Amino acid sequence: MERKKTKSRREFINSSMRFGMVLALGGIGGLALRSSTKDQWVWQIDPFKCSWCGRCATNCVLNPSAVKCVHAYELCGYCDLCGGYLIPGHSDRSTAAENQLCPTAAIERKFIEEPYYEYKINEDLCIGCAKCAEGCSAFGNGSLYLQIMHHLCVNCNECAIARACPSDAIKRVKGSEPYLMKGDFTADGGET
Amino acid sequence: MKRKWPVILIVLLSAAVIITVIVTEHTSTLPGRRPPNPFAYDVDEFRSVDPGMIRWKEARQVELDTHTPRAIAYTDGKIYLAADNELQMIGSDWSRMMRRILPGAPTCLAVAQDGRIIAGMGNHLVLLNSDGETIAESETLAGESNITSVAILGDNIYAADAPGRRVLVFNRELELIDEFRGDSGVSEIHGFIVPDAHFSLAVNPENELWITNPGIHALQNYTPSGRLRSYIQRTSFTLEGFSGCCNPVHFTFLPDGRFVTSEKGIIRIKVMRESGETESVVAPSELFAGGTRAPAVVVDNDGNVLALDFDRNMIRIFEPI
Known part of the structure; x- marks a missing residue:
């Protein structure tokens, strides 16, 4: 019987960190794009x-x-x-x-x-x-x-x-x- | 002795801080502590009036329950007030006799002896009966027009159009029948010069039509057909004349024909003889401190001057001393 693969706590924290960094980079990029295009x-x-x-x-x-x-x-x-x-x-x-x-x-x-x-x-x-x-x-x-x-x-x-x-x-x-x-x-x- | 040094240091530092705070506060430009404007536009020397010239006293102030007063007229013991979008008739005991909503914002008023009311509505006139009901309306004037003053003489209604620099003549049915621009043919007397929205006309007790020519500080007398008959021209920052580019703003007549004029810039009301000399001051500029608009003026049956103070939203009554 194949054992269901479970994430360890370390793996979960690593993937959460990666997801958070991607989200933060996306946010910063969005803000930069917005400030460059909005009215001065x-x-x-x-x-x-x-x-x-x-x-x-x-x-x-x-x-x-x-x-x-x-x-x-x-x-x-x-x-x-x-x-x-x-x-x-x-x-x-x-x-x-x-x-x-x-x-x-x-x-x-x-x-x-x-x-x-x-x-x-x-x-x-x-x-x-x-x-x-x-x-x-x-x-x-x-x-x-x-x-x-x-x-x-x-x-x-x-x-x-x-x-x-x-x-x-x-x-x-x-x-x-x-x-x-x-x-x-x-x-x-x-x-x- | 060695132990006292820290104390002395703290005291000196505290004193330095206190002195710095006091000096900073003293020299700060916070509101209330700012230095006077070195570029102030100063006309104070022209505001002062010889007390002997003030031969009128302010007897009463009547506050208005309106938001924006616009015009005033007086006939046969009744005050007619245009304010906001309505017309009010006020009796001699200051009770309100009538209040009517108008089809727009009135700009000026005139009342005939039979009680009919003419209201200037910017680009057209409205004729109302004595109950304030609309009887007739003129056609809307073409182009940029603003009727700032209206008067009735005989069968004609005269309306001053400030942007058009012309006087329009209507019949009693409010049909436009004529207009004139004050051209006299004499080189030194120019047609109407109206730099702003203040262009006034009135009929004196002798049934003569008088019209301001504010761009040259003149009051001009015209025949009913619009021919210049005579004029008074006075330029001066003192009481002897009119100042700026748009005075007098309003005027009316005392029962004996003397002019009552109202000026802006240095806001003041004064009486001029028919020959043009200033006779007395009704209200010096100190009574309009902080104001920006020249009051509209009418004279009641007793010879009192009623001033519509636009800035204070009140009618101020001045009696001769």
Whole structure:
């Protein structure tokens, strides 16, 4: 009579170990595959939450900051008396330095036709201080606002300006949609 | 003596740790301990008002049981309030006389002497009877339109379309019969410049149609057919004029024809003479601290200014001193 083959305890432990290692390797491989194919997450400013505190200019690990002002041309009124360009109480609506609100003269003003002017941000000069964004939001229509520029941002694991932001305006967004542009979505999160 | 050294070392180390903690705490940027914003947009010097100019006092605040107030109108002892998706009529004793759900979110209101109500609904108008029942609706305006203010003059209804930078003229059946863009033909007076969703019009006690031109800080008087008759233009961060690119946001008239204007940026309500000089301040900006929106204004039968404070969700009543 053939005796039924039984596993010894040693054989059972060995086979269990082999099975466990195969399972672990498979898991690690799966995780690696998943992280290589999933969306990368990046930091971005929600312009509807931004309170223009100035910390984007001072707290970013980069100097000058990776945060820059952007301009929603489709929202802009192209006004001669722009609240984001002119200093409060300006003596004249001209490009003279004493009339400009921006501390680095990063906003360029160009005459279009009476009484319209186009405003462009010189990104190399902008330090992300939000002074123009605050003036535009208070007196104008908020077409100037801040965004983290991803060709500059080093995507720190813990973003220094997100940590310092008093209004919790900086959040992780998908790398495939790295900018929160006004006009693409509204204050309540809906798409326009 | 030899035994005291460890004790001294521990004391010194403890002192160093305590001093480090105190200094770190003092210089930390935790909330409440952060340094002031070196790039602050500062308009405080323009907020202060000569106390002699404040000739109105806040007599009452009435909190609203709504989520989002949108517009206010006043006729014949009754307040008409558009809030959320509904219309309310409030009596002089602040009791609610009527509450009706509207077919959408209203953007502005006007009430005729016969009690009929015109509600701007963004891209169209709705005509309601005095019970709030819909009588007629205009056709939906083509393209990007947003009716931000409406007024009744004679047989016509005038509606300000902010994105279109135009004033639309409807008849009493809400048929669109005309429009004008404020072009005067005079080079220094431009047509309507409306940088944001604030474009207001009102009819004064002399039955004259006045319309804001916020892009040039002007109040302009038009004939019923849309021809510019006269204007007041004042640019200043001080009380003497309007600041920013979108002021005045709202305006109405006192019974004697003086303007009551409401501004954003430096949020304030003031009275201007018909000639354009600022006469007095109804509410200085300190009364709207922390706010972001200019209140809508109406004047009641007693000459009090009623301000719809969107930020605080209340009606604030200002009486002349």
